[in-house]
Amino acid sequence: MNDQETQRRVVIIGGGFAGLFAARMLRRAPVRVTLIDSRPHHLFQPLLYQCSTGILSEGKIAVPLRDLLRKHKNTDFVLAKVTGIDAEGRRVSATRPLGDQLEFGYDYLIVAAGVQQSYFGHDEYATWAPGMKTIEDALVIRRRVFGAFELADTAADPAERSRWLTFALVGAGPTGVELAGQIREVATKTLRDEYRHIKPEDARVLLFDGGDAPLAPFGPELSAKAARTLAKLGVEQHMHSIVTNIDGTGLSVRAQDGTVTRHEAATVLWTAGVAAPSVAAAIAAATGAKQDRAGRIMVGDDCTIPDHPEIFVTGDMMSLNKLPGVCEVAMQTGIYAGERIKHEVTGKMPTKPFRYRDLGSAAYLSRGRAVVSVGRVHLSGFLAWVIWLFIHIGFLTGFRNRLGALVSWWPAFVRDVRRERTYTTEQVGLIHSAYDVLPPAAAGAALTGNTTGAELPRAGTEPSSRTG
Numbered sequence: 001m002n003d004q005e006t007q008r009r010v011v012i013i014g015g016g017f018a019g020l021f022a023a024r025m026l027r028r029a030p031v032r033v034t035l036i037d038s039r040p041h042h043l044f045q046p047l048l049y050q051c052s053t054g055i056l057s058e059g060k061i062a063v064p065l066r067d068l069l070r071k072h073k074n075t076d077f078v079l080a081k082v083t084g085i086d087a088e089g090r091r092v093s094a095t096r097p098l099g100d101q102l103e104f105g106y107d108y109l110i111v112a113a114g115v116q117q118s119y120f121g122h123d124e125y126a127t128w129a130p131g132m133k134t135i136e137d138a139l140v141i142r143r144r145v146f147g148a149f150e151l152a153d154t155a156a157d158p159a160e161r162s163r164w165l166t167f168a169l170v171g172a173g174p175t176g177v178e179l180a181g182q183i184r185e186v187a188t189k190t191l192r193d194e195y196r197h198i199k200p201e202d203a204r205v206l207l208f209d210g211g212d213a214p215l216a217p218f219g220p221e222l223s224a225k226a227a228r229t230l231a232k233l234g235v236e237q238h239m240h241s242i243v244t245n246i247d248g249t250g251l252s253v254r255a256q257d258g259t260v261t262r263h264e265a266a267t268v269l270w271t272a273g274v275a276a277p278s279v280a281a282a283i284a285a286a287t288g289a290k291q292d293r294a295g296r297i298m299v300g301d302d303c304t305i306p307d308h309p310e311i312f313v314t315g316d317m318m319s320l321n322k323l324p325g326v327c328e329v330a331m332q333t334g335i336y337a338g339e340r341i342k343h344e345v346t347g348k349m350p351t352k353p354f355r356y357r358d359l360g361s362a363a364y365l366s367r368g369r370a371v372v373s374v375g376r377v378h379l380s381g382f383l384a385w386v387i388w389l390f391i392h393i394g395f396l397t398g399f400r401n402r403l404g405a406l407v408s409w410w411p412a413f414v415r416d417v418r419r420e421r422t423y424t425t426e427q428v429g430l431i432h433s434a435y436d437v438l439p440p441a442a443a444g445a446a447l448t449g450n451t452t453g454a455e456l457p458r459a460g461t462e463p464s465s466r467t468g
């Protein structure tokens with residue numbers, strides 16, 4: 001038997017921060033790693049809002065996982081969507097694009113599949129109000145934001161024009177605040193001289209949240225500063241407001257006193273709420289793990305599922321001591337899981353329980369304005385913005401992307417120029433998910449754009465094993 005056959009198998013579900021850092025930790029360990037992700041890229045979610053508002057291209061915030069893993073000789077990448085596990089038989093089942101079933105055996109499993117947008121039981125809102133989690137979301141938002149100004153420019157009816165020039169955001173956490181500020185900057189700076197029939201600066205940006213203030217997790221002092229900066233930018237803040245309906249022309253909102261107000265807004269964006277994806281429920285059912293209210297899997301202080309020391313849950317999908325869903329938690333838990341496995345297979349001392357080192361948080365408000373909170377240190381304004389800049393340059397994945405982001409930020413921050421405003425006016429590419437099982441001809445077209453699909457394999461349901 002060669003080494004490959006005797007080495008333990010580690011399957012990692014998800015190539016976000018947690019999965020990627022786990023794979024990096026295992027790079028030189030005597031294990032065979034299979035990293036499965038339903039998308040081909042590692043995405044830097046914190047800069048999605050800059051992609052959707054024309055500062056950065058999608059290529060600058062997403063890196064092919066194959067590229068990132070090319071020097072990991074013990075790691076195989078598989079593009080597939082994990083659907084469930086057999087905890088007894090230690091097998092993971094997945095669907096390959098076009099619908100075929102795959103199976104992977106494991107000795108250790110690291111679950112790092114993140115979270116997705118939650119509409120708090122109102123999934124019908126998704127039709128009108130895209131969320132902000134994926135590249136697809138960012139490109140839809142880019143089209144809706146820049147497209148709204150075009151439709152306002154040619155609208156003959158003043159009410160219609162005003163509707164196109166009204167942007168509503170639901171959720172005043174970091175994503176909502178960052179997007180709200182960016183849309184006002186697009187309107188008042190980037191598009192200032194480009195239109196002949198409208199004044200882009202007339203665009204209204206309404207920010208709704210059920211809480212007391214924007215950026216509440218940053219504490220009252222920074223939250224108040226953020227509210228003042230947003231007000232100066234022209235963002236209209238509606239706190240203590242619960243959205244009761246969203247449709248194609250606007251939204252209805254209930255205030256604290258119970259009154260419901262209708263707001264006409266052609267662009268509504270959803271930046272509130274997360275929930276674990278369906279694979280979390282499948283894993284919980286197979287292992288008996290408990291889930292919290294958002295569906296995240298509850299783990300012990302070694303990041304494993306009780307009674308399953310071989311299954312780690314890391315990053316956003318993990319529920320442990322109310323840790324927040326942020327990159328640092330994902331990276332640190334990914335590293336921890338990788339290290340623990342490495343220690344076990346090499347017979348080293350057992351790793352200590354997981355301890356989170358809080359390195360603080362930062363949110364961008366507008367050009368030259370940010371808030372940063374590190375322990376007892378609370379900063380806002382220009383200094384915080386400089387710190388924000390360094391943090392994001394440091395954490396962006398890949399040297400080329402760091403350099404590329406700097407090159408794109410220079411004209412955006414100095415001259416209000418946004419070079420990444422391209423969007424399509426016709427449906428391009430997939431209208432189905434790549435994982436839907438379609439008739440053979442349609443399946444070919446769905447994945448490749450090939451209109452006949454003739455030479456592509458049929459979608460089937462027979463499982464085939466890869467690492468078992």
Ligand SMILES: Cc1cc2nc3c(=O)[nH]c(=O)nc-3n(C[C@H](O)[C@H](O)[C@H](O)COP(=O)(O)OP(=O)(O)OC[C@H]3O[C@@H](n4cnc5c(N)ncnc54)[C@H](O)[C@@H]3O)c2cc1C
Nearest residue numbers: 014016017018038045046082113114315316325326327330
């Ligand atoms: C808009 C936005 C802004 C943010 N800003 C900040 C910020 O400023 N600072 C900060 O610290 N954090 C921020 N976050 C949070 C941060 O991005 C997350 O905490 C972090 O990405 C979590 O990493 P993860 O690896 O757990 O999950 P993710 O990064 O979400 O990765 C999960 C991976 O799993 C894959 N996957 C999911 N389901 C399956 C499946 N069934 N089969 C196979 N693969 C699957 C996905 O394709 C994805 O690649 C932000 C998040 C968003 C959405």
